[in-house]
Amino acid sequence: MPRPRSLTQDQIAAAALAVIDRDGLAALSMRAVATELGMSAMALYRYVGDRQEVEGLVVELVLGGVDVSPPPGTSWRERVTTLVGRLRDQVGAHPHVVPLTMTHRHRSVGVLRWSEAVLGILTEAGLAGADRVIALRGLLSYVIGAVQLEHLGPLSGAGTTVIAGLAPADFPYMAETAGHARLVGADEEFYGGLAIVLRGMCDT
Amino acid sequence: MPRPRSLTQDQIAAAALAVIDRDGLAALSMRAVATELGMSAMALYRYVGDRQEVEGLVVELVLGGVDVSPPPGTSWRERVTTLVGRLRDQVGAHPHVVPLTMTHRHRSVGVLRWSEAVLGILTEAGLAGADRVIALRGLLSYVIGAVQLEHLGPLSGAGTTVIAGLAPADFPYMAETAGHARLVGADEEFYGGLAIVLRGMCDT
DNA sequence: ATCGTAGGTATATACCGTACGCCTACGAGG
DNA sequence: CCTCGTAGGCGTACGGTATATACCTACGAT
Incomplete structure (x- = not known):
């Protein structure tokens, strides 16, 4: 197989959450998350289909952490x-x-x-x-x-x-x-x- | 005073609500509301300062109707x-x-x-x-x-x-x-x- | 060394909110 | 009745958004 994946969905979720925590929900955008990860905006679409999916990952990250x-x-x-x-x-x-x-x-x-x-x-x-x-x-x-x-x-x-x-x-x-x-x-x-x-x- | 106002905020709220009910929340935009009213998008800004304000008017229209x-x-x-x-x-x-x-x-x-x-x-x-x-x-x-x-x-x-x-x-x-x-x-x-x-x- | 897969990027489209500047319809004062 | 100033409405433009498409390229198996 060529070129292993360099990102997990958790990393995307974490980056998005960092953006939200730092700059507020309105600042959440594909560009902002991509910048947070040091990548191009379009690179995210290799890992998520949609902005909605990014939001879902953030929610899962937050809600999944409950003991x-x-x-x-x-x-x-x-x-x-x-x-x-x-x-x-x-x-x-x-x-x-x-x-x-x-x-x-x-x-x-x-x-x-x-x-x-x-x-x-x-x-x-x-x-x-x-x-x-x-x-x-x-x-x-x-x-x-x-x-x-x-x-x-x-x-x-x-x-x-x-x-x-x-x-x-x-x-x-x-x-x-x-x-x-x-x-x-x-x-x-x-x-x-x-x-x-x-x-x-x-x-x- | 020159030129009376041709719109009330209630009319804007009603138009916005109509858009939302028909096409969903994602379809709510200044342009869409303006079209619903038969006006230009910028005309709305004579009556509303902000898209947020339009949203507020919609909520007020819905919630204010409760007996x-x-x-x-x-x-x-x-x-x-x-x-x-x-x-x-x-x-x-x-x-x-x-x-x-x-x-x-x-x-x-x-x-x-x-x-x-x-x-x-x-x-x-x-x-x-x-x-x-x-x-x-x-x-x-x-x-x-x-x-x-x-x-x-x-x-x-x-x-x-x-x-x-x-x-x-x-x-x-x-x-x-x-x-x-x-x-x-x-x-x-x-x-x-x-x-x-x-x-x-x-x-x- | 080569080749195909898949990662990453650059570009382009369509839409958004809204700042700015213009034209014009209108009501009040002369 | 005419004029003038205010404010309504619109056209354009800018910077932002999500995302489709096409391209280059890094890599692992052969």
């Missing part, structure tokens, strides 16, 4: 909380990737492995059939939404500006809540919401 | 369920807009009005202070995540393909769950998950 071995010797709720927390931490380490995780989540085997682990714990908790399906999807929904809310919320404080500038009298509850919200940390908020979901999931 | 008047004469859980359902329906009517709602959610007064209404119901339910903050954010997280899971999941069945093709023996729970999942309708799944969140939110 899905459940912590032993604790209650099922604590174990799920740990797995959820690890997912959150991994995404939180690369905030700019958040929008990508959404678009490419469904093709990630990392998410699949994570879901499999969570399903195992839910099964131990006594859930089965449709209840278990709904519980997993509910959990996934919460995590996806919460992570996005956390990282895409106050982008440059624009959200707060809208609240502050727009007739506080018309939004009395929001105004009051905003005061409380400042005192609630991100962790407390995230794990508090998670506790709500876990509490409602089954009786035991 | 936030709580249905009378029912329990607080039912009322929240109704408001959440209306939000889901509105977004569900324009699935291609989902990724935009995420990016521009924080600047939407529609979301603000919706949150205000939900907060009112939560207050009646006896929630206050940090609990209420966490409950609202938990609810928002669930809705955001669930809507995305619903509309961005099996994009052209790619997700299912991954599950099916990838060693069912390594993912026994996922394989089994997939069977159950096919029998659970989207509505059942969505409102089932919502019920979990509402159940865990407070005791009464």
Whole structure:
């Protein structure tokens, strides 16, 4: 065989992630990734078919790094909380990737492995059939939404500006809540919401 | 004053939404919106500063259309369920807009009005202070995540393909769950998950 | 040493957002 | 009624994007 491959897809993913972490998601382009790798833009197309595929690789790199071995010797709720927390931490380490995780989540085997682990714990908790399906999807929904809310919320404080500038009298509850919200940390908020979901999931 | 404005921002938003609904989100461009309105691309910049602003207008158009008047004469859980359902329906009517709602959610007064209404119901339910903050954010997280899971999941069945093709023996729970999942309708799944969140939110 | 495969690059196309400059339609003041 | 200034709308141009195509070339097996 002629000329061995000089690049792996992981290297491409790592280069793309480096670009995103450094310059933001908008800076991700085939040219930028190629430059990061010291190659021509078109050279990438020997390894990926598409820009979309590069994005998928980045998501896989980020989401695949989650440790899905459940912590032993604790209650099922604590174990799920740990797995959820690890997912959150991994995404939180690369905030700019958040929008990508959404678009490419469904093709990630990392998410699949994570879901499999969570399903195992839910099964131990006594859930089965449709209840278990709904519980997993509910959990996934919460995590996806919460992570996005956390990282895409106050982008440059624009959200707060809208609240502050727009007739506080018309939004009395929001105004009051905003005061409380400042005192609630991100962790407390995230794990508090998670506790709500876990509490409602089954009786035991 | 010379020459009255011939366009409102709502017309631009409607045109952009029409493009998105017809040709998908990727087809959204200043040129496409302008063509939809029968104008030159640059004419839009008399009314909008930016492509981002157009996107914001679309989100506002979609999210602002949600009726936030709580249905009378029912329990607080039912009322929240109704408001959440209306939000889901509105977004569900324009699935291609989902990724935009995420990016521009924080600047939407529609979301603000919706949150205000939900907060009112939560207050009646006896929630206050940090609990209420966490409950609202938990609810928002669930809705955001669930809507995305619903509309961005099996994009052209790619997700299912991954599950099916990838060693069912390594993912026994996922394989089994997939069977159950096919029998659970989207509505059942969505409102089932919502019920979990509402159940865990407070005791009464 | 040679040859075919496949890596890498250079070029070209089509599209994008948008800065700039021009023409012109229009409403108010004389 | 006529004129004038403002601001609407458009044409062009620039720099960016993804990617198709065609080419040269480095390499490993023969």
